[in-house]
Structure formats: structure tokens, C-alpha cells
Amino acid sequence: MQMILFKMNEQSYLISADxxxxxxxxxxxxKVPLAPSWVEGLINLRGTILTVVNLAELIELDKPTDPRNIFIMKNGEEKKGLLIEEVVEVIDVQPADLQLKEDSEFDYYSGIVSFSDKVANVIDVNHLIFE
Structure with a gap:
């Protein structure tokens, strides 16, 4: 399965490319007045107005100082932006490489993948941003 490797606050994360x-x-x-803290604001993407969610705020991490990328997330016909620090690469992850986390207190962490030089948390935030 293809996953996007990105970093936030010197930590590595993976999200499904699907x-x-x-x-x-x-x-x-x-900026949007009175919006929840995790709503960064609105963008105009080729004539379509999208809500942008700050991933760090959403999963309670320190806010990155220099967010460089926005994932345009899709759920059916609905789209939202997900502000992240920096995309590293798109990689193929074999299902056997994914170690599932069953005891996590956070429902957006679905597992981890170990690489030779780092460990990346696999996150699934669609159910959080498309409520």
C-alpha cells in the first residue's frame, strides 16, 4: 500500500495515500473567528473554499514553526486541507511491515512502521476531520 511519509516536530508519520x-x-x-483551535482557517484552492485543519493542534502536538505543505484530504465529495510540516516521500509499505497498535489511547494512531533509521507512526485522521 502506498503511504505518504511526512514529519512534524522532528517525528515521522505515515498517512495512507488513498x-x-x-x-x-x-x-x-x-483565519476564522471563533473556530476551534485546530481549525487553521480557509483557503481558496482553484476557486473552491476549503477548511484547513492544523494536524498538530488536532492530535495535540507542539505547533510546527514552519508548516510547508497541505494535504487535500477527500471523503466522498467532501474535501478539507490538513496542514503539516513537511512531506518527505511517498513509499510502498507492505502489510507485514505495519505493526498494529491495539492499546493506544488515541484512536487516530493505527500502528507503526519501523525503518532502518526511524520509526513512523501511522495515523488515520479522516474520522476526526470529516465529522
Whole structure:
């Protein structure tokens, strides 16, 4: 399965490429008054207004100082942006490489994948951002 490896605050994360329609560089984000802290704001993507969710705020991490990319997430016809620090690469992960986390207190962590030089948490945030 194809997964996108990205980093936030010097930690590595993986997200399924099936849930990401495209990856864009960060563009101007308009703040929304009284929005939850994890809503970064709104963007205009080729004439379509999308809500941008700050992943670090959503999963309670320190906010990155220099977010560079936005995942355009899709769920049926609905789309939202997911602000992250930096995309590293798209990789193929074999199902046998995925170690499932069954005892995690957070429902967005679905497992980990070990590489020779790092460990990456696999996250699934669609159910959080498309409620």
C-alpha cells in the first residue's frame, strides 16, 4: 500500500495515500473567528473554499514553526486541507511491515512502521476531520 511519509516536530508519520487527493505548498490561510483551535482557517484552492485543519493542534502536538505543505484530504465529495510540516516521500509499505497498535489511547494512531533509521507512526485522521 502506498503511504505518504511526512514529519512534524522532528517525528515521522505515515498517512495512507488513498485518503489524500493532492499535496500543495502552503498558501495564504484566512483565519476564522471563533473556530476551534485546530481549525487553521480557509483557503481558496482553484476557486473552491476549503477548511484547513492544523494536524498538530488536532492530535495535540507542539505547533510546527514552519508548516510547508497541505494535504487535500477527500471523503466522498467532501474535501478539507490538513496542514503539516513537511512531506518527505511517498513509499510502498507492505502489510507485514505495519505493526498494529491495539492499546493506544488515541484512536487516530493505527500502528507503526519501523525503518532502518526511524520509526513512523501511522495515523488515520479522516474520522476526526470529516465529522
Amino acid at each position: 485518503t489524500v487527493e493532492e499535496i500543495i505548498d502552503t498558501i495564504h490561510i484566512t
